[in-house]
Amino acid sequence: xxxxxxxxxxxPKLTSLARQKLPCSPRRIPRSQLIKEKGDIDHYVEVNFKGxxxxxxxxxxxxxxxxxxxDMLRDGYHKSFTELFALMEKWDALREAxxxxxxxxxxxxxxxxxxxxxxxxxxxxxxxxxERKGYFEDxxxxxxxxxxxxxxxEDKWVRNHFYERCFQIAQLIKIDGGKKEAEAHGHMGLLxxxxxxxxxxxxxxxAFHQLTQGRVWKDETGRFLNxxxxxxxLRTYRLLADKMLENKExxxxxxxxxxxxxxxxEGNDKRMEGEASYYLGLAYLAAGNYETALTVFNTYxxxxxxLDDDLSLGRAYEAIARVLQSQGExxxxxxYLKKVVKISQNNFQWLDVVRASTMxxxxxxxxxxxxxxxxxxxxxxxxxxxxxxxxxxxxxxVHYGIAKAxxxxxxxxxxxxxxxxxxLDYLLSWKESRSDIALDPVVVILNIQQ
Numbered sequence: 001x002x003x004x005x006x007x008x009x010x011x012p013k014l015t016s017l018a019r020q021k022l023p024c025s026p027r028r029i030p031r032s033q034l035i036k037e038k039g040d041i042d043h044y045v046e047v048n049f050k051g052x053x054x055x056x057x058x059x060x061x062x063x064x065x066x067x068x069x070x071d072m073l074r075d076g077y078h079k080s081f082t083e084l085f086a087l088m089e090k091w092d093a094l095r096e097a098x099x100x101x102x103x104x105x106x107x108x109x110x111x112x113x114x115x116x117x118x119x120x121x122x123x124x125x126x127x128x129x130x131e132r133k134g135y136f137e138d139x140x141x142x143x144x145x146x147x148x149x150x151x152x153x154e155d156k157w158v159r160n161h162f163y164e165r166c167f168q169i170a171q172l173i174k175i176d177g178g179k180k181e182a183e184a185h186g187h188m189g190l191l192x193x194x195x196x197x198x199x200x201x202x203x204x205x206x207a208f209h210q211l212t213q214g215r216v217w218k219d220e221t222g223r224f225l226n227x228x229x230x231x232x233x234l235r236t237y238r239l240l241a242d243k244m245l246e247n248k249e250x251x252x253x254x255x256x257x258x259x260x261x262x263x264x265x266e267g268n269d270k271r272m273e274g275e276a277s278y279y280l281g282l283a284y285l286a287a288g289n290y291e292t293a294l295t296v297f298n299t300y301x302x303x304x305x306x307l308d309d310d311l312s313l314g315r316a317y318e319a320i321a322r323v324l325q326s327q328g329e330x331x332x333x334x335x336y337l338k339k340v341v342k343i344s345q346n347n348f349q350w351l352d353v354v355r356a357s358t359m360x361x362x363x364x365x366x367x368x369x370x371x372x373x374x375x376x377x378x379x380x381x382x383x384x385x386x387x388x389x390x391x392x393x394x395x396x397x398v399h400y401g402i403a404k405a406x407x408x409x410x411x412x413x414x415x416x417x418x419x420x421x422x423x424l425d426y427l428l429s430w431k432e433s434r435s436d437i438a439l440d441p442v443v444v445i446l447n448i449q450q
Contacts, residue, residue: 065110068117072125079131080124087120087158094157119149136172140180143169147187156194163187182211182225189232198240205233209263230267234260238279250287257283274303274312278319285323294323314343314352321359330363337363341379350387354380354396361399370407377403 065088072081091110110117123142130138147162163184170184189204209229217225237260244253257280264276277300284293301316317336324333337360344352357380364373377400384393412430415423 063111064114065117068121072121075125077125077128080121080128084120084124087161090157116150116155119146123149136169137176137180140166140169140173140184160191163191177215178211179215179217179225182208182215182217182229183219185211186225186229186232189236193232193236193239198236198243202233202236202240205229205236209233227267227269230263230269231272233263234272234276237263241279241283245283245286250283253283254280254287270303270307271309271312274300274307274309277303278312278315281319285319285326288326290323290327294320297323310343310347311349314340314347314349317343318352318356318359321356325359325363330367334360334363350383351392354383354387354392357383358396358399361403365403365406370403370410373403374400374407 069081088110123146127139127142143162143165147159150158167184167188170181173180185204185208189201189208192201212226212229219225237256241253241256261276261280264273277296281293281296297316297319301313304312304316317340321333321336337356340356341353357376361373361376381396381400384396415427
């Protein structure tokens with residue numbers, strides 16, 4: 001979404017006069033002082049400026065917000081006034097609710113934001129004029145300009161109001177082949193997606209996608225609307241599938257991600273197609289369908305290779321390793337995880353190094369190859385220490401400690417079983433120092449074999 005450039009405002013007389021006394025003092029003035037100042041101003045105007053018109057007196061006496069409203073009514077923009085008044089009431093209600101809830105004003109009052117009031121006046125009145133003439137495309141453009149202007153975290157609810165107005169008006173536009181209607185569906189999809197109403201968002205994105213099929217329409221940044229529709233729909237389908245997987249609704253999740261995969265292919269974007277394959281593979285893996293998951297992940301790996309995308313290829317290899325590990329094929333899983341470590345190190349993806357090293361350590365630990373397990377757990381621990389990631393460092397430290405304990409346990413066991421004087425001396429020495437125990441020849445041979 002782009003923010004439109006500042007618009008040269010043409011203000012009515014009353015608003016222009018009121019604008020001259022801005023900006024107001026940002027400090028909070030006691031009500032008693034305001035009443036006294038108003039009386040002083042009235043007396044001063046009466047004594048010194050008897051020739052002032054009613055509009056000029058009103059401009060100095062009223063707030064800028066009131067001047068805007070008066071101008072709207074006086075110039076016949078009753079519909080614009082009604083909409084603005086409703087928005088101002090909601091604005092005040094939201095501020096009051098925020099004050100009650102957290103004792104903090106989350107939004108400044110409109111009286112302190114004359115530029116926003118100017119935009120309300122300018123675009124609402126232009127939209128009203130266009131609506132009277134039946135120029136619905138101009139109505140849409142003016143309302144969309146307001147949505148763009150209020151596209152910020154503080155005023156998102158105002159943006160959403162104008163997205164809804166745009167959607168209503170777009171249904172009346174019949175001369176553009178449905179482009180404005182498609183855009184409006186896209187905006188409504190975003191509105192519902194941000195509110196975590198994913199089913200409603202998917203409905204609007206599906207309509208957005210259907211209306212843009214076979215079209216070469218572009219948005220204001222030059223991006224094809226059909227590609228945007230595909231990306232939005234894929235994102236929503238993935239979020240829906242995530243919730244389905246959390247509830248163990250595997251069939252529904254796979255069905256949803258299969259639709260996403262088909263849409264990705266239609267979008268003619270290999271990177272997007274690869275992403276869809278990856279999430280589909282994860283769904284098959286969660287459902288225990290390992291063969292299909294492996295096939296899908298291999299497809300993702302091929303796409304990543306063709307795109308020369310090492311990061312995606314590393315993610316594909318890690319996913320393949322997880323499938324192989326679930327199938328009990330540990331040797332093959334180790335080969336893929338070592339590739340992941342190498343790719344991640346070459347691309348400075350240290351968190352990926354930690355994750356792959358930890359997986360390798362787990363596999364070796366379960367196989368009883370404690371020396372190798374210690375090696376990879378230490379690599380994970382050293383990497384987290386460099387990242388100064390304390391929670392992750394604590395986790396890898398535990399894994400490393402367990403592997404070292406297993407490694408020492410075998411040596412201690414062999415010394416105990418030997419039951420000779422030399423072995424006893426080694427054990428007593430280790431008990432006193434608590435350092436790494438010297439390996440006996442049997443353990444050395446085992447470590448070499450690993």
